[in-house]
Every structure is written in C-alpha cells, then in structure tokens.
Amino acid sequence: MNYYLGRGVPGSQLMMGFPLxxxxxxxxxxxxxxxxxxxxxxxxxxxxxxxxxxxxxxxxxxxxxxxxxxxxxxxxxxxxxxxxxxxxxxxxDDLNIVKLKLDYLKSIGVGGAMLWSIDTDDFRGLCGPKYAIANLIWSELNGAADSEGRE
Structure with a gap:
C-alpha cells in the first residue's frame, strides 16, 4: 500500500485484500x-x-x-x-490479525477491503460466530452488521 500511495496513487483507488x-x-x-x-x-x-x-x-x-x-x-x-x-x-490470519490490518487500512485512508474468497470463511461457526472475518471487516468499515450480515 505504501508503495502505491508513495507514488501518487490516490488512496480512494486502492483496496486491501484479506485472505480467508x-x-x-x-x-x-x-x-x-x-x-x-x-x-x-x-x-x-x-x-x-x-x-x-x-x-x-x-x-x-x-x-x-x-x-x-x-x-x-x-x-x-x-x-x-x-x-x-x-x-x-x-x-x-486470525481475527486479531485481521483487526490490525483493518486499523492500518483505516489509518492510511485507502478505499476499502476485499475478501478472497467468501466461501472459505467460517460459514459453520466452528471458530466463533458464523462468517466472523467477513462480519469483522464489514463492521469495522461500515458499522455494526445484523446476524445476516446487513447494516
């Protein structure tokens, strides 16, 4: 991110990827x-x-x-x-690492985040809440989501 930002790419045109x-x-x-x-x-x-x-x-x-x-x-x-x-x-990446990356993303003012890929998130809730990573990213960037992942 710093490479592109340092070369003049507007932060609003950058997305940070989060591997699932x-x-x-x-x-x-x-x-x-x-x-x-x-x-x-x-x-x-x-x-x-x-x-x-x-x-x-x-x-x-x-x-x-x-x-x-x-x-x-x-x-x-x-x-x-x-x-x-x-x-x-x-x-x-566990939820703590995802949160650190989200804090960094917000601190440098980039346009948003993308996941790869949603089908590999914890859709059964074996590690915690269902879709924990996707919901954490959503709530950190958009506000709290309901149980269906909507704001």
Whole structure:
C-alpha cells in the first residue's frame, strides 16, 4: 500500500485484500518452525479444497483448531500468526490479525477491503460466530452488521 500511495496513487483507488485461507508447508526439520525455516514443499491439501499447501479458513477451523497438538505462534514483529504440528506449518490470519490490518487500512485512508474468497470463511461457526472475518471487516468499515450480515 505504501508503495502505491508513495507514488501518487490516490488512496480512494486502492483496496486491501484479506485472505480467508492459510498457506502451509512441510518442514524439513520439525524442530525448526519459525518463518523462513526450510521446507520440503507444500503440506497436504485440506479436505475440501484439496490443493496442496492451501487451507480455507473454514478448513483451518475444522482441521487445525478441531485437532489437538497444534501450536499457535503470534509473531509480534511480523504481526502474523502461524501454527505447526509435527512437520506441518501453516500461516494464516486470525481475527486479531485481521483487526490490525483493518486499523492500518483505516489509518492510511485507502478505499476499502476485499475478501478472497467468501466461501472459505467460517460459514459453520466452528471458530466463533458464523462468517466472523467477513462480519469483522464489514463492521469495522461500515458499522455494526445484523446476524445476516446487513447494516
């Protein structure tokens, strides 16, 4: 965002993207799980998307949060979260990270936000309220939404 704003693109013409998925890898050494540690390629695909190295937020709620043994790490320097279990490592955005990004978006005055993609939000409410990320983005940018996602 700063790159474009610094080169004269009006903030009103910019949108910040919010991924509703995580990207995962197989660690070369399970004891080395920090960002940028070596990997052996993507982790196995999640049950619905089946794409190696990709898990929708809804799949994360089911696969990662629904199973024991996963460790979450909130990296304060990167303002990011990642989780690992054995040789599996995945980076993703939780509600706290989304809120930080929204605060940044509002502070620099860009035009808005977009999600990719709505079908991978937590539509079952396994991690909290249904469509928690979409509703958080909506309410932060437009005011409170009702239970159906409307203002």
């Amino acid at each position: 998925y995580g990207r995962g890898f197989k660690l070369q050494d399970p004891s080395k799980h920090a960002p940028y540690d070596p990997s052996n390629g993507p982790m196995d695909g999640c049950p619905y998307s089946e794409e190696p190295g990709f898990c929708g937020y809804n799949e994360l709620c089911e696969r990662i949060f629904g199973q024991s043994g996963w460790t979450d790490v909130h990296d304060g320097d990167m303002q990011a979260i990642y989780s690992y279990k054995g040789s599996n490592w995945i980076g993703w």
